[in-house]
Amino acid sequence: MRSVSVIGVGQTKFDEHWELSLRDLIAEASIKAIQDANVGSKDLEAIFGGCMAAGRFIGQEHIGALMADQLGVNPLPAIRCEAACASGGVALRMAYLSIASGAYDVVAVGGVEKMTDVSTEDAAIALAGAGDQEWELFNGATFPSIYALMARRHMHDFGTTEEQMALCAVKNHANGAFNEYAQFRTPFTLEQVMNSGYVAEPLKLLDCSPISDGAASLILCTSEKAKQFTDKQVEIVASTQASDTLSLHDRKTMTGMYGTEVAAKKAYEQAKISPKDVNVLECHDCFTIAQIMALEDLGFCRKGEGGKFVESGGIDKDGEIPTNMSGGLKAVGHPVGASGVREAIDVVRQLRGDAPKETQVADAEIGMSHNVGGSGATVVLHVFKRRF
Numbered sequence: 262m263r264s265v266s267v268i269g270v271g272q273t274k275f276d277e278h279w280e281l282s283l284r285d286l287i288a289e290a291s292i293k294a295i296q297d298a299n300v301g302s303k304d305l306e307a308i309f310g311g312c313m314a315a316g317r318f319i320g321q322e323h324i325g326a327l328m329a330d331q332l333g334v335n336p337l338p339a340i341r342c343e344a345a346c347a348s349g350g351v352a353l354r355m356a357y358l359s360i361a362s363g364a365y366d367v368v369a370v371g372g373v374e375k376m377t378d379v380s381t382e383d384a385a386i387a388l389a390g391a392g393d394q395e396w397e398l399f400n401g402a403t404f405p406s407i408y409a410l411m412a413r414r415h416m417h418d419f420g421t422t423e424e425q426m427a428l429c430a431v432k433n434h435a436n437g438a439f440n441e442y443a444q445f446r447t448p449f450t451l452e453q454v455m456n457s458g459y460v461a462e463p464l465k466l467l468d469c470s471p472i473s474d475g476a477a478s479l480i481l482c483t484s485e486k487a488k489q490f491t492d493k494q495v496e497i498v499a500s501t502q503a504s505d506t507l508s509l510h511d512r513k514t515m516t517g518m519y520g521t522e523v524a525a526k527k528a529y530e531q532a533k534i535s536p537k538d539v540n541v542l543e544c545h546d547c548f549t550i551a552q553i554m555a556l557e558d559l560g561f562c563r564k565g566e567g568g569k570f571v572e573s574g575g576i577d578k579d580g581e582i583p584t585n586m587s588g589g590l591k592a593v594g595h596p597v598g599a600s601g602v603r604e605a606i607d608v609v610r611q612l613r614g615d616a617p618k619e620t621q622v623a624d625a626e627i628g629m630s631h632n633v634g635g636s637g638a639t640v641v642l643h644v645f646k647r648r649f
Contacts, residue, residue: 262361262362263360263361263362263363263483263484263485264361264483264484264485264496265357265360265361265481265482265483265484265496265497266481266482266483266484266487266494266495266496266497266648267479267480267481267494267495267496267497267605267609267645268298268299268300268480268481268482268487268490268491268494269294269295269296269297269298269299269300269478269479269480269490269491270293270294270297270477270478270479270480270606270609270610271289271290271291271292271293271294271295271296271297271477271478271606272290272293272442272475272476272477272478272599272602272603272606273286273289273290273442273475273476273477274441274442274443274444274475275442275443275444275473275474275475275593275594275595275596275599275603276444276473276474276475276594277377277444277473277474278375278377278474278475279377281474282375283315283319283321283327283373283375284327284331286373286375286474286475286476287310287327287328287331287332287371287373287476288331288332289476290371290373290475290476290477290478290599291328291331291332291369291371291476291478293478294369294478294479294480295369295478295480297480298480298482298490298491299490299491300367300480300482300490302332302333302334304367305334305337305367305368305369305480306337306365306366306367306368307337307338307339307340307356307359307364307365307368307369308325308328308329308332308334308337308338308339308340308368308369308370308371309339309340309342309352309353309355309356309359309368309369309370309371310324310325310328310339310340310341310342310352310370310371310372310373310598311341311342311343311344311348311349311350311351311352311353311370311371311372311373311598311599311601311602312324312341312342312343312348312372312373312374312598313343313344313345313346313348313374313391313597313598314374314387314388314390314597314598315373315374315375315598317379317383317386317387317390318374318375318376318378318379318384318387319375319378323341324341324373325339325340325341326339328341328371332369340352340355342355343598344634344639344641345390345391345597345634345635345638345639346391346545346547346595346597346600346601346632346633346634346635347601347632347633347634347635347639347640347641348372348597348598348601348634349372349477349598349599349600349601349602349603349604349605349632350502350601350602350604350605350630350632350634350641350643351502351601351634351639351641352370352371352372352601352602353370353479353500353601353602353605353641353643354500354502354641354643356368356369356370356479356481357481357497357500357643358500360481360482360483366482366483366486367480367481367482367483367486368480368481368482369478369479369480369481370478370479370480370481370602371476371477371478371479371602372476372477372478372596372598372599372600372601372602372603373475373476373477373596373598373599374473374474374475374476374596374597374598374599375474375596376472376473376474376596376597377472377473377474381472384472385403385404386398388403388404388597389402389403389404391404391634391635391636391638392404392407392507392508392509392635392636392638393507393508393509396508396510397508397509403461404547404548404635404636405460405461405464405469405548406461407509407636408461408464408547408548408550408551408636409460409461409462409463409464410509410515411509411515411516411550411551411554411636412426412463412464412548412550413462413463414515414516415515415516415550415553415554415565415568416463418516418565419516419564419565419566419568420565420568421550421553421565421567421568422568423455423463423465424451424455424572425553425567425568425569425571425572426463426464426468426549426550426553426568427451427454427455427465427467427468427549428451428571428572429468429546429549429552429553429571429576429591430449430454430467430468430549430591431448431449431450431451431454432571432576432577432585433546433552433585433588433589433591433592434447434448434449434588434591434592435448436585436586436587436588436589436592436620437587437588437589437591437592437593438588438592439617439619439620440587440588440592440593440617440620441617442593443587443588443592443593443594444471444473444475444592444593444594445471445588445591445592445594446592449467453467454467454468464548464549464550467591468548468549468550469547469548470546470547470548470589470590470591470594470595471594471595472595473594473595473596474596475594475596475599475603476596476599477599477600477602477603477606478602479602479605479606479609481497484496484648492649493613493649494648494649495609495612495613495645495646495647495648496645496646496648497643497644497645498531498532498533498534498627498644498645498646499527499528499529499531499532499642499643499644500528500531500641500642500643500644501524501525501527501528501531501641501642502524502639502640502641502642503519503520503521503523503524503527503639503640504520504638504639504640505518505519505520505637505638505639505640506638507635507638509636512637516554516564516565517554517557517558517564518554518555518558518633518637518640519637520633520637520638520639520640521554521555521558521559521631521633521637521640521642522558523640524640524641524642525558525559525560525642527642528629528642528643528644529560529644531644532627532644532646534627534644535560536559536560536561536582538627539561539582539627539628539629539644540583540611540622540624540625540626540627540628541582541583541584541586541608541611541612541622541625541627541628541629542559542561542576542582542583542584542585542608542628542629542630542631543584543585543586543587543589543604543605543607543608543628543629543630543631544556544559544584544585544589544604544631545590545600545604545631545632545633546585546589546590546591547590547595547633549591551633552567552571552576552584552585552589553567553568553570553571554567555567555631555633556570556571556575556576556582556584559629559631561575561581561582562575578620578622583622583625586607586611586616586620586621586622587603587604587607587616587620593607600632601630601632601641604630604631604632605630605643605645607630608628608629608630608643608645609628609645611625611628612625612626612627612628612645612646612647613647625647626646626647627644627645627646627647628644628645629642629643629644629645630642630643630645
């Protein structure tokens, strides 16, 4: 297997983009990444794009072909990857494998979603399709209610509190205030989160990530060839993926994600590191309880101690594992097909020293991105290492 590096990153602001189409978002993020990588369209050999539900949101399918068409790179192969909210992470993994295997030398990775052109109710139905349609959606279960079940069980088994979950939102929004690409740049107090009203008890409005529009893009290259394009090379030293049952009721546990545990074990082995070696983490905080479980499942704290870990400052900039310095899905936004790519971008920015000074982790050398599809049926992990 050949070594693979990230040589360019680009994204749109995540927001409600009434004035921009899906095509516009794809073009903006991709052009920024190409320019950042100092490559030309003739250098690209393939495109891998993540998109969950463009057919439901805007009536457009065949997104791979649309990406190639919009970028003017026909007849390059362009492949759409769909794995619910992990679509972007899967696209990144497929692109990584295509280079590692020797099939290509330089490829583009994209993630995009345009979610605000439909009503909140229609968006909720589209998103619920990432779960088990027959056993969950048909019986009225939405994703807030599914994660609320996880949260309630975590509270029952380990004493996790609503305040500890709310602190995840407080800390992420504090970080997001410095991120020019974030949908929400307003910090919140613990009291404001606690008083934001229940969506699905015990999860409140500010425990939940928003509905967003946006796109993100990466340019990958063989590490050997990357030296031709950049002096800030960031190598992907691990790429892993795991699956679990689609429905929550069939899982071995409701207080964690087995897919994360499996993917993490493989990622640490592949990268030849342990959790203590990771300097910065972008984890999938679609709901605040998801961030607490991720910290446990990734091995940064013991099972059941995620809430206390957050409360004690473990995820802060100067904590044991600085987490979601970008603001995470909570503050940056969650255009579902783009989030996995955006998480990787923010890890790369940290390792290159390009993050806002207020959230830049000093001397960050190794970073991890964690992308989840649905309620945990798909998990994708990537470990990155600075090579300059």
